[in-house]
Amino acid sequence: DAGITQSPRHKVTETGTPVTLRCHQTENHRYMYWYRQDPGHGLRLIHYSYGVKDTDKGEVSDGYSVSRSKTEDFLLTLESATSSQTSVYFCAIRGSYNSPLHFGNGTRLTVT
Amino acid sequence: TQLLEQSPQFLSIQEGENLTVYCNSSSVFSSLQWYRQEPGEGPVLLVTVVTGGEVKKLKRLTFQFGDARKDSSLHITAAQPGDTGLYLCAGGGGSNYKLTFGKGTLLTVNP
Numbered sequence: 693d694a695g696i697t698q699s700p701r702h703k704v705t706e707t708g709t710p711v712t713l714r715c716h717q718t719e720n721h722r723y724m725y726w727y728r729q730d731p732g733h734g735l736r737l738i739h740y741s742y743g744v745k746d747t748d749k750g751e752v753s754d755g756y757s758v759s760r761s762k763t764e765d766f767l768l769t770l771e772s773a774t775s776s777q778t779s780v781y782f783c784a785i786r787g788s789y790n791s792p793l794h795f796g797n798g799t800r801l802t803v804t
Numbered sequence: 805t806q807l808l809e810q811s812p813q814f815l816s817i818q819e820g821e822n823l824t825v826y827c828n829s830s831s832v833f834s835s836l837q838w839y840r841q842e843p844g845e846g847p848v849l850l851v852t853v854v855t856g857g858e859v860k861k862l863k864r865l866t867f868q869f870g871d872a873r874k875d876s877s878l879h880i881t882a883a884q885p886g887d888t889g890l891y892l893c894a895g896g897g898g899s900n901y902k903l904t905f906g907k908g909t910l911l912t913v914n915p
Contacts, residue, residue: 727905734907735847735892750902782846790896792837793903795846 695719698783698796706804711770713799715783717763723786724766725793726750726758728779735782741766773803807831808895810906818914820882825909827893828875834896836869836876837903841890850878883913 695718705711715724726738727750737750739758747758755777757769770777780800784793811826827836835854839847851860853869853876860867864887866879880887890910894903 725902732907735894735905737902740902784846790835792849792852793839793847793894795848797844797846 696783696785696794696796698781698799700799701797702800704802704804705773707774708772711773711801713768713781713783713801715766715768715785715796717766717785719785719787719794720763721785721787721794722763723789724760725784725786726756726766726768727782727784728752728777729782729798730779738768738781770801773801775803777801778803808893808904808906810891810893810909812909813907814910814912816912816914817883819884821913823880823883823911825878825880825891825911826875827877827906829895830874831895832873834873836873836896837894838867838876838878839892839894841892841908847890847892880911883911885913885915887911888913 697716699714723742725740727735728738729735736752738752738756739747739750741747741760744760759767780798782798783796786793809828817823837852838850840850841847851867856871856873858869864881868877890908892908893906896903
């Protein structure tokens with residue numbers, strides 16, 4: 693299995709608080725992605741990175757920011773969490789633009 | 805925005821039956837991938853198809869990429885309870901940095 697770890701695995705937080713999710717990889721892959729998965733919506737891309745300090749928005753980026761200061765770490769931050777951000781968040785990595793995605797096991801975030 | 809429509813959304817069958825899941829789009833994709841996801845885990849790649857008309861077999865699973873590279877199908881022969889899971893198709897577009905995912909087909913195979 694690809695070396696990809698998400699932390700925390702579960703988190704409950706209150707509306708209005710900041711939250712940071714971490715994705716750590718040991719594969720030295722260039723591309724990293726954050727997706728959210730919700731019933732009826734499937735997997736939707738939040739942000740992605742194509743190199744250190746190189747990031748871009750996905751289809752549902754509002755309310756989220758990301759940072760990638762090292763190849764191995766990709767952080768997703770909810771500046772002020774809202775109930776609509778309750779979801780399961782998946783990090784994924786890929787070595788090249790035409791190789792498959794390898795996913796972490798997800799972070800289940802509940803915003804109360 | 806490229807969209808992928810998967811059908812059916814839910815499928816519940818008995819062990820031993822055959823089934824087909826579809827993934828359709830109005831857009832052309834340079835490649836298409838199928839993933840399977842089990843509860844509490846991330847999706848895992850089953851196959852990648854890149855050539856129009858391509859057929860790939862993985863044991864009892866047969867994957868086909870449409871000639872125009874706009875659609876794909878997954879056929880499972882003699883389904884088993886271990887095939888239960890969420891099947892997702894994902895298409896790569898021009899930039900290929902981003903994959904577009906369908907909403908998935910939730911398959912339940914009953915013993």
